[in-house]
Amino acid sequence: MTPIQLRECYRMMLLIRRFEEAVEELFAQGLIVGTAHFCIGQEASAVGAIAALQPDDMVTSNHRGHGHFLAKGADPRRLMAELFGRSTGYAGGRGGSQHVADFSIGFLGSHGITAGMIPIATGAALTQKLQQTGRIVLAFFGDGATGQGAFHEAVNIGAMWELPVVYLCENNMYAMSTPVEEAFRVPSVAERASAWGIPGVRCDGNDVEAVASAVSDAAKRARAGGGPTLVEAQTYRQCGHSKSDECLYRTDEEEQRWLQRDPLTVAAAKLIERDICTPDALDRLAAQVEREIEEAIQFASESPEPDPETVADGVFADFDVI
Amino acid sequence: MRNVTYVRALNEAIAEEMERDDDVFLIGEDIADCGGVFGVTAGMLRRFGRRRVWQTPISEAAFTGLAVGAAMAGLRPVCEIMYVDFATTCMDQILNQAAKLRYMSGGQLTVPLVIRTQQGGGTCEAAQHSQNFEAIFAHVPGLKVAMPATPHDAKGLLKAAIRDDNPVIFLEHKLLYETKGEIPREEYVIPLGEADIKREGDQLTLVATSRMVLHALEAADRVAGEVSVEVIDPRTIVPFDLDTVAASVEKTGRLLIVQEAWQSGGFGSEIIRRIVDRCFDSLKAPPRVHGSEDVPMPFSPSLEARVLPNPDSIASAIREIVA
Numbered sequence: 001m002t003p004i005q006l007r008e009c010y011r012m013m014l015l016i017r018r019f020e021e022a023v024e025e026l027f028a029q030g031l032i033v034g035t036a037h038f039c040i041g042q043e044a045s046a047v048g049a050i051a052a053l054q055p056d057d058m059v060t061s062n063h064r065g066h067g068h069f070l071a072k073g074a075d076p077r078r079l080m081a082e083l084f085g086r087s088t089g090y091a092g093g094r095g096g097s098q099h100v101a102d103f104s105i106g107f108l109g110s111h112g113i114t115a116g117m118i119p120i121a122t123g124a125a126l127t128q129k130l131q132q133t134g135r136i137v138l139a140f141f142g143d144g145a146t147g148q149g150a151f152h153e154a155v156n157i158g159a160m161w162e163l164p165v166v167y168l169c170e171n172n173m174y175a176m177s178t179p180v181e182e183a184f185r186v187p188s189v190a191e192r193a194s195a196w197g198i199p200g201v202r203c204d205g206n207d208v209e210a211v212a213s214a215v216s217d218a219a220k221r222a223r224a225g226g227g228p229t230l231v232e233a234q235t236y237r238q239c240g241h242s243k244s245d246e247c248l249y250r251t252d253e254e255e256q257r258w259l260q261r262d263p264l265t266v267a268a269a270k271l272i273e274r275d276i277c278t279p280d281a282l283d284r285l286a287a288q289v290e291r292e293i294e295e296a297i298q299f300a301s302e303s304p305e306p307d308p309e310t311v312a313d314g315v316f317a318d319f320d321v322i
Numbered sequence: 323m324r325n326v327t328y329v330r331a332l333n334e335a336i337a338e339e340m341e342r343d344d345d346v347f348l349i350g351e352d353i354a355d356c357g358g359v360f361g362v363t364a365g366m367l368r369r370f371g372r373r374r375v376w377q378t379p380i381s382e383a384a385f386t387g388l389a390v391g392a393a394m395a396g397l398r399p400v401c402e403i404m405y406v407d408f409a410t411t412c413m414d415q416i417l418n419q420a421a422k423l424r425y426m427s428g429g430q431l432t433v434p435l436v437i438r439t440q441q442g443g444g445t446c447e448a449a450q451h452s453q454n455f456e457a458i459f460a461h462v463p464g465l466k467v468a469m470p471a472t473p474h475d476a477k478g479l480l481k482a483a484i485r486d487d488n489p490v491i492f493l494e495h496k497l498l499y500e501t502k503g504e505i506p507r508e509e510y511v512i513p514l515g516e517a518d519i520k521r522e523g524d525q526l527t528l529v530a531t532s533r534m535v536l537h538a539l540e541a542a543d544r545v546a547g548e549v550s551v552e553v554i555d556p557r558t559i560v561p562f563d564l565d566t567v568a569a570s571v572e573k574t575g576r577l578l579i580v581q582e583a584w585q586s587g588g589f590g591s592e593i594i595r596r597i598v599d600r601c602f603d604s605l606k607a608p609p610r611v612h613g614s615e616d617v618p619m620p621f622s623p624s625l626e627a628r629v630l631p632n633p634d635s636i637a638s639a640i641r642e643i644v645a
Contacts, residue, residue, distance in 0.1 A: 091430075
């Protein structure tokens with residue numbers, strides 16, 4: 001990565017981290033309701049993968065999608081407004097944490113059914129191939145999604161039809177509370193790629209450059225008509241699965257070990273080592289991000305509630321068939 | 323007018339829409355060289371080539387999802403699920419994804435998708451190849467549901483479904499494919515949501531769907547000397563043309579729904595709910611649903627015949643209501 005790219009990736013990871021922490025706090029205060037799944041500790045895979053794409057490439061996400069969406073270019077104010085359930089949110093309050101999309105920036109949506117978006121990403125890739133747009137689609141999912149039949153079915157078809165898609169598995173070691181070693185017998189998700197005759201690569205998911213490099217190769221291959229790649233980013237969810245999870249299924253030692261490999265710490269060390277930023281500059285960056293989060297919260301909390309009279313709007317597209 | 327089979331009518335609708343719009347493509351199992359198990363897509367591969375006809379492995383969850391994704395991204399897929407029974411393996415994609423993506427995205431995304439499948443019993447294919455699931459699809463907001471009974475309606479509705487910007491579940495019936503009927507020589511489209519009065523009458527309103535429309539018309543013939551029956555085919559149950567059915571009930575005062583789906587929890591009960599809401603005071607007798615017996619479809623022909631409504635059983639139901 002160039003110095004500017006690395007600094008921008010760090011800034012984005014920090015923005016995601018602070019966004020998630022702010023949302024956690026807003027839940028505690030009762031200002032946000034429902035549920036949410038935070039990606040604290042997984043920022044490098046979101047930011048690194050998207051940094052390797054072209055701006056008009058497409059991305060699908062999962063339930064843990066705030067980071068993917070912000071990295072793809074979402075406005076934190078409108079994402080926060082959606083979490084507040086306000087009319088200015090990305091879905092006008094109809095989606096909430098698990099259902100945000102912005103078609104105009106190529107973010108086809110986060111969603112609440114594990115592996116459900118993998119076939120959809122594959123289909124969006126079919127459209128790119130048929131329309132010869134030169135775009136590719138990247139599908140984010142977790143290790144838990146690899147247990148679903150839809151994952152296997154879709155990757156197989158993507159492979160058979162050589163579709164321009166990258167399957168990006170963020171292996172955070174746990175499907176909610178179930179550790180990967182209780183979920184599948186092979187030592188890595190990437191190894192499963194051989195079953196579909198496509199490349200499978202594993203990278204350090206806490207190193208934003210390592211993720212970007214792996215995805216860059218996969219994206220090149222997809223764009224050139226070489227078909228999909230399964231990229232596994234090995235990472236760790238530092239927080240609970242959802243806001244109510246106390247992580248009783250893992251040890252403090254394990255959590256401490258991963259904290260030392262925190263993606264922000266890793267990236268900050270590189271910025272300083274390479275003389276890209278001084279510690280003071282990093283502090284200034286953090287202060288900027290802090291202001292952005294404050295603005296987002298202010299925007300969301302001052303935004304109007306959706307008009308209950310509009311509740312049925314958007315169920316069907318109005319369309320005259322004749 | 324031309325006399326064609328139901329399967330021919332569907333085939334023409336698909337070919338015409340594929341000619342009309344390059345964004346329309348086909349996806350499903352065995353739809354290419356063999357033209358689909360029932361022949362609906364026969365000739366499409368030769369005519370439109372592999373880039374428009376995507377034959378898939380046996381992976382309904384994946385190819386239905388691919389169709390949803392391709393639709394979101396700008397194409398107009400027509401997806402074939404061989405039997406409605408197999409749709410159970412891709413209900414996530416239909417009920418959680420296709421039906422909701424537009425709403426969940428605040429109206430940003432459109433899913434112009436047709437899922438064609440066929441349902442129904444009468445062929446001794448037993449419990450996992452004979453079901454009728456229209457009520458499941460109709461229950462979930464965001465899906466349109468068509469179930470044509472005649473070649474004329476099949477062609478006109480399928481063309482409308484392909485042009486519609488919403489996901490449409492298009493339910494054909496395996497025993498209707500070889501039935502014949504007249505269709506216009508010139509192009510036509512039938513809007514989704516308009517019922518068709520198949521036979522006029524003034525003593526009882528009989529609402530029937532899919533293959534039951536044929537049985538209903540036969541039953542109406544049989545009782546013609548005793549009861550004047552008006553037979554209405556809603557043609558689509560979402561949207562449902564309540565106005566036409568309610569106007570008829572206000573005239574006749576009696577309502578019988580005939581559906582091939584199970585008696586309990588079906589869309590017939592829903593029609594009664596809406597009629598009771600709209601024109602309770604017009605009713606001279608309790609409205610009734612006549613559907614299949616509430617059992618998984620048995621294999622034996624003698625048992626299967628007992629389960630399905632038929633012209634005789636419909637005629638009996640008509641007589642009971644007017645008695």
